[in-house]
Amino acid sequence: GAVVSQHPSRVICKSGTSVKIECRSLDFQATTMFWYRQFPKQSLMLMATSNEGSKATYEQGVEKDKFLINHASLTLSTLTVTSAHPEDSSFYICSARGTGGYNEQFFGPGTRLTVL
């Protein structure tokens, strides 16, 4: 199947700093990528839909100025958590929509963010 990578796999930062997470589709082009957040023992929550060459679409309750998404190419989307605070500590997962199967999405391995 298609491979999606994320970098970094884990990051620890101080409160107030910004953190960038990269999501790459390694062997296919993805016009649409998705960003999810998952807190411990909870399900994945969709944060935003990232479309190549256009602005991301954010889910209700997600601050677009805090979670900046850039989808500059068909294989790369980035999520920047600006001025991170401890409550932003979570597991961030991206996915990319494939070309086969109805709405099949391939997920990255996730990025564990810890804000001190």
Next chain:
Amino acid sequence: LAKTTQPISMDSYEGQEVNITCSHNNIATNDYITWYQQFPSQGPRFIIQGYKTKVTNEVASLFIPADRKSSTLSLPRVSLSDTAVYYCLKAAGNKLTFGGGTRVLVKP
């Protein structure tokens, strides 16, 4: 988008068949049923997808009755490595909406 409903957890033993039923009463005509598996601290992994009747692949089978208001994921002869959370989703348009998932524990 209404989420699906599935049991919170299930226990099983190695070599047994595990069946997880998911309820999706208000499924739309265009919705497909998709199941994902997630291990701790990893991204979800696609298992199987179907629209109606039965779909089988090398990993699992998916049974969807005619009214499509529920579906059952069947994992044959589970092993310890099948311990994970299993999510049932309705694939509506461009989005996947995750429900609570079923935490399956396979015991030796």
